[in-house]
Amino acid sequence: MLSMDSNYSNRVEIGSKIRELRNRKGLTQEELADRCELSKGFISQLENDLTSPSIATLIDILQCLGTSLKEFFNDEDDDQIVFSKEDFFEKTDTELHNKIEWIIPNAQKNMMEPIRVTLKPDGSTYPDQPHEGEEFGYVLSGSITIVIGNRSIKAKKGDTFYYTPHAEHYIKANGKTDAVFLWISTPPNF
Secondary structure: OOOHHHHHHHHHHHHHHHHHHHHHOOOOHHHHHHHHOOOHHHHHHHHOOOOOOOHHHHHHHHHHOOOOHHHHHOHHHHOOOOOOHHHOEEEEEOOOOEEEEEOOOOHHHOOOEEEEEEEOOOOEOOOEOOOOOEEEEEEEEOEEEEEEOOEEEEEEOOOEEEEOOOOOEEEEEEOOOOEEEEEEEEOOOO
């Protein structure tokens, strides 16, 4: 049996989600009520968590809002989409003179893993062995050399790079200033 508190918290979620859907559709409470053959007062009470709909009424309301029970109660939309510096995880390697920032937390569970790398003038990334997947990067500042097997390719601010990691590979800084670049791997391997 649900306690009064958990029942109330469920109503809060339903009321606010219905209001959000109604607003997204550009409907007034009266317009939604007319479509559902309900009273404006009932819609107002529902959105303000003063009443709860029956399952049949909720299904009717959701159909009028262009969604289903399954979509309505699916929490996938709650996934974080925008990340700020407070969300980043960073690691500094004093031996290789680099700083790696995981700019999307827990990206290892995703199809790709973006990181931001800062290399000191004498810095490099750790040499990585060949692996499945692809790697893409964008140089934000400075100049780098991408080393893939016996091949060395230079890139500067504004350049992008893309390769399949079929041989040992790493990136090193060029010049007398820090180099900063975005590096995206698929599948994640950092």
